[in-house]
Amino acid sequence: MSEPRITEAARARFDACLADADEDAAVELTVDLVTSGVSAEDVLLRLVAPAQVRVGERWESGEWTVAQEHAATHVSRKAVDGVTSAARGTARLPDGAGSRGHVLVACSDGEWHVLPSQILTEVLRLHGFDVRSLGGSVSPHGMLSDVHQNGPDVVAVSCTLPWNLPLAHRQIEICRSAGVPVITGGAGFGPEGTWAYALGADLYAADARGAVDALTRHWPPVLRGESSVEADAVEAYAMLVRQRPGLLEHLTAALRDAAPGLRGSSGTADGTGSGSAMEHEESTGFLGRLLDSLAAAVYVDDERVFTRHLAFARTYLTTRSADSRCLIVMADALADRLDESPRALDQLSAGRRFLVEQEDAPRRPG
Numbered sequence: 001m002s003e004p005r006i007t008e009a010a011r012a013r014f015d016a017c018l019a020d021a022d023e024d025a026a027v028e029l030t031v032d033l034v035t036s037g038v039s040a041e042d043v044l045l046r047l048v049a050p051a052q053v054r055v056g057e058r059w060e061s062g063e064w065t066v067a068q069e070h071a072a073t074h075v076s077r078k079a080v081d082g083v084t085s086a087a088r089g090t091a092r093l094p095d096g097a098g099s100r101g102h103v104l105v106a107c108s109d110g111e112w113h114v115l116p117s118q119i120l121t122e123v124l125r126l127h128g129f130d131v132r133s134l135g136g137s138v139s140p141h142g143m144l145s146d147v148h149q150n151g152p153d154v155v156a157v158s159c160t161l162p163w164n165l166p167l168a169h170r171q172i173e174i175c176r177s178a179g180v181p182v183i184t185g186g187a188g189f190g191p192e193g194t195w196a197y198a199l200g201a202d203l204y205a206a207d208a209r210g211a212v213d214a215l216t217r218h219w220p221p222v223l224r225g226e227s228s229v230e231a232d233a234v235e236a237y238a239m240l241v242r243q244r245p246g247l248l249e250h251l252t253a254a255l256r257d258a259a260p261g262l263r264g265s266s267g268t269a270d271g272t273g274s275g276s277a278m279e280h281e282e283s284t285g286f287l288g289r290l291l292d293s294l295a296a297a298v299y300v301d302d303e304r305v306f307t308r309h310l311a312f313a314r315t316y317l318t319t320r321s322a323d324s325r326c327l328i329v330m331a332d333a334l335a336d337r338l339d340e341s342p343r344a345l346d347q348l349s350a351g352r353r354f355l356v357e358q359e360d361a362p363r364r365p366g
C-alpha cells in the first residue's frame with residue numbers, strides 16, 4: 001500500500017480555505033490528513049508553511065489586502081493547533097516525549113512573525129523536546145528572566161525580518177552570557193544563516209526539521225559561536241538609531257518631492273487595496289523600514305541586508321503603481337545627511353548601484 005501523502009488537490013483546497021478565511025474547513029482538511037496517516041510534521045512543513053509563503057506573495061504583489069493576509073494567517077494558526085492536537089490524539093508522539101531536553105523558543109525583539117516559531121515549537125514537541133514558547137517580540141530582559149527562572153538547555157531565537165538583526169544580537173548575547181547556547185532560524189538570518197553566525201549564534205537551521213537534526217546531532221548544545229560584529233559597526237549603527245527621527249523627517253520630505261502622488265490621504269485610491277497611494281502611516285512605516293534595513297546592514301557589515309530590502313521595496317512600490325526610481329532619490333537624500341559615517345555611505349553606494357542596475361535592466365514582459 002502506498003504511503004499517504006499531501007496531494008496537489010489538498011494543497012489547492014488548503015489555499016482555498018486561506019483565501020475564504022474558512023478555518024473550520026482548514027482544520028478539518030489538515031486533521032483528516034493526520035488521521036489518514038500523513039505525519040503531522042509533513043502537514044505543518046509541506047502544506048501549511050508553503051501556503052503561508054504564497055500568502056506573502058499575494059500580499060506583496062498587492063493582490064491581497066492586509067486584512068486578507070491577517071485572516072489567512074489566523075486560519076493557518078488554527079490549522080497548526082488542530083494538527084498538533086490530532087497528532088497527540090493519534091499517539092504519534094515518540095516514546096519518552098518531553099524527555100529529550102528543554103528548549104525555550106522566542107521571537108526576536110520587534111518580531112511579530114509568530115507562526116514560524118509556532119511551527120518550530122510544535123515540530124520540536126513532536127520529536128520529544130520539552131518546549132516553552134514565549135511568542136512574539138520578546139525583550140532581551142524578558143528573555144533573560146525566563147532563562148533564569150526555567151533553565152532551558154538551549155534558546156531558539158526566531159527572526160523573520162533582517163532589520164531586526166541588531167535586536168536579535170542582544171538576545172543571543174544575553175543568553176550566551178548566562179551560559180545558555182542559542183540556536184537561530186528564520187528568514188531574517190539570511191541565506192544559509194550567514195548573519196546568525198556573524199551574530200555569534202551557536203547553531204542555525206533553515207527549517208524546523210533542520211532544527212531537530214541540528215539539536216539531535218549536537219546534543220547537549222554547547223557555547224561555540226563567535227560574534228564577528230565589529231565595535232566600529234556598533235558605533236555607526238548606534239549613531240543611525242540616534243539620528244533616526246531626523247532622518248525619517250528628511251526622507252519624508254524627500255519622498256514628498258520625488259513622488260508627490262505617492263502619499264494619499266485616504267488610503268486606497270481605487271478601494272481595492274492594490275495599485276493605490278500609501279496612507280501616511282504606511283509611508284512612515286515604509287521609510288522607517290528603509291532606515292532600519294540600512295542600520296542593520298551597517299551593523300552586520302553586509303550590503304546584502306540593504307540590497308535585499310531594496311529589492312523588496314522596489315516590488316512593493318511597483319505593485320502600488322509608484323515609480324521605484326524614487327528609491328534612488330531616497331538613497332541620495334540619506335547620503336547627504338550621513339556624510340560623516342563612512343560605513344553608512346558604503347552601504348548607500350552599494351544600494352544605489354543595485355538600484356541603478358535594476359532600473360537599467362530590461363523589464364520582464366507582462
Ligand code: B12
Pocket residue numbers: 045048049050052053054055056057059060069070073110111112113114115116117119120156157158159160161162183184185186187204205206207208209210211285308309312
Ligand atoms: C503572516 C505574515 C505576517 C503576519 C504575522 C502573523 C503571525 N502571527 O505570524 C503579520 C501581519 C503580523 C505580518 C507583519 C509584517 N510583515 Co509579514 N509576513 C507574513 C507572511 C505572509 C507569512 C509568515 C509565515 O507565517 N511564514 C511561514 C513560516 C512557516 O515561515 P518560515 O520562515 O519558512 O518558517 C520556518 C523557518 O524559517 C524556520 N524557523 C523559523 N524560526 C526559527 C527559529 C529557529 C531557532 C530555527 C532553528 C528555525 C526557525 O522554521 C520554520 C518552520 O519550518 C510572510 C511571507 C513569507 N514568505 O513568509 C510575510 C513577510 C515575512 N512579511 C513581511 C513584511 C514586510 C511585514 C511587515 C513589515 C508589513 C507591514 N507593512 O507592517 C510587518 C512587520 C511586523 C513585525 N514587526 O514583525 C515581508 C518581509 C519582507 C522582507 N523585507 O524581508 C514578507 C516576506 C512578505 C513579503 N513577501 O513581502 N506579517
